[in-house]
Amino acid sequence: MAKIIGGLGTSHVPSIGAALDKGLRDTPDWKPFFDGYEVGKQWMRDAKPDIAVVVFNDHGNTFFLDRVPTFAVGVAETYNPVDEGWGPRAIPAFEGAVDFSWHFVDKLVERHFDPMVCREIEVDHGLQVPMELFFGRPEAWPVKVLPIWVNTIQYPIPTPQRCWEMGKVLREAIESWPGDERVVILGTGGLSHQLQGARAGFINQAADRAWLDGIASNPEPYRAMTREDYVEQFGSEGAELIMWLVMRAAMNSDVNLIHKHYHAPASMTGAGMVVLENAA
């Protein structure tokens, strides 16, 4: 069986990628943010995963409103970065973990999920930025990817409980996979931010810091929260945090919080990460 070697949570703010593109890493605005990720990058170098499962949402780049999948799973050979309006970015394409991805689709449907299955599709900053934060800018990514898209744009978005249930199926898929790959799971999005309406710019540092600890030690309250609770506490776009629950549910009940980092604001967002390992 394949092995889950870690669960990571991270923001995926597009300005992070833009800052790297423009060489702003060491400017006063960005240095504290990127410095805090160095321990995460080192953890990743040591962990040597074969497959990265990336749970993220598209931001009106790959999916338009003509068809909005609540959950979509990639089974493609290759995922190219999508043009988000600024032109193509100089980062490598992502190689898909094709067979494992189909296995996950099989498991999902067996367990009564109904995902959209995508064979030819591009990926936006929701996947790109977490990969850059943990793997840097290699000439080729050292892992294959399994992308999972969650709709967090158009309501109704899925419930936190449903994201949790998907994480349970993800774990089952990893443990029933005949290969011996080392798998890391990235739950992405958040932390608190709101881009729309008169409350735009809302950041809740106290709730964000509580989240980074609570997602490790006591995720139950976050699983039980409503979508409205997420919007109220973390802002309308901060509700993306429900995607971390897919990662968390795939891990053991007891995990060790190996690293955490928080910085606000990154652009208009409370931003940060956790690195979790299953407790023995």
Place this chain on the structure above:
Amino acid sequence: MSEAAATIPDTPLFDRAGSIRGYRINKMAMALGQPANRAAFKADEEAYLDSFGLSAHEKSAVMARDWHEMVRLGGNLFFILKISAVDPTPITRIGAAQASMEHEDFLHLRLGKKRNG
């Protein structure tokens, strides 16, 4: 969901009504992901907007870069951000416009940045 969430102050959720109302604006903005459409937008903005069937009101909101009004008309920020890729505008200025605040005040009071000078 949408009715309950509508009670969170100053926080519009992109629900069925917004998605239907903003469909044309968002479709126009989504198309700016294609370089040829960006060129068409820059060459003759009004003709580009007309080709997506925008109403006079929608057109004037886009052409005035009135972000607050575009969102009120159902524009979703993730789509209309592509306008700011063609006509560069920092996202914090778009945020400040929606909050009806001066940019410096928005950076300080909402995002917690130190004031310049």
